[in-house]
Amino acid sequence: MPYELKPLACDPGAIAGMSEKIIVSHYENNYGGAVKRLNAIEAQLAALDWPAAPVFAINGLKREQMVAMNSMLLHEVFFDSLGASQASGALAARFDTDFGGVDKWAAQFAAMGKALGGGSGWVLLAWSPRDGRLINTWAADHTGNLAGATPLLALDMYEHSYHMDFGAKAGAYVDAFMNNANLAAASRKFAALAGA
Numbered sequence: 001m002p003y004e005l006k007p008l009a010c011d012p013g014a015i016a017g018m019s020e021k022i023i024v025s026h027y028e029n030n031y032g033g034a035v036k037r038l039n040a041i042e043a044q045l046a047a048l049d050w051p052a053a054p055v056f057a058i059n060g061l062k063r064e065q066m067v068a069m070n071s072m073l074l075h076e077v078f079f080d081s082l083g084a085s086q087a088s089g090a091l092a093a094r095f096d097t098d099f100g101g102v103d104k105w106a107a108q109f110a111a112m113g114k115a116l117g118g119g120s121g122w123v124l125l126a127w128s129p130r131d132g133r134l135i136n137t138w139a140a141d142h143t144g145n146l147a148g149a150t151p152l153l154a155l156d157m158y159e160h161s162y163h164m165d166f167g168a169k170a171g172a173y174v175d176a177f178m179n180n181a182n183l184a185a186a187s188r189k190f191a192a193l194a195g196a
Helices: 020-047 055-080 087-097 102-117 168-178 183-194
Strands: 121-127 131-137 151-155
Touching: 020 055, 020 168, 020 183, 055 121, 055 151, 087 102, 087 131, 087 183, 102 131, 102 151, 102 168, 121 183
Parallel strands: none
Antiparallel strands: 121 131, 121 151
């Protein structure tokens, strides 16, 4: 069954400091491209003669499947992360426990994003069930995340997410994202994970 684009989780015209044009372009071209690419890869995998397929073909397709799938999933978290709102419930309490408060979490998260400026990758707020805590983590090439962790909030630091509006001013994009962070959506995800 082919993957389909999820509806855009934010109102692209209501994200302060980011144009509707960049949000829609990002959604249609980058997220949409990841979904189309994943469907094409899935079709190639389904057509393989698995016992006879060359190992390099299997290896390459499975790697590209992971890249496309994670790009799709992280973009879904990214768009869900837009829409200024406050943390509540268990997530608000975990910010205090794990970071010393939401302001200290936000400072660390934003600094990580700014450190990626001019590079590429993702900054993720993730829940690590192994450690029983929230962690800010970095992911590159759509292939890395803390093993076993679930992303609750995602900041896309690939240039396609900000260049149209901000040019090389990645730090200004990070500030705009932080002003629009949808911590209510992250709170709902966390409550579902933690059973709170």
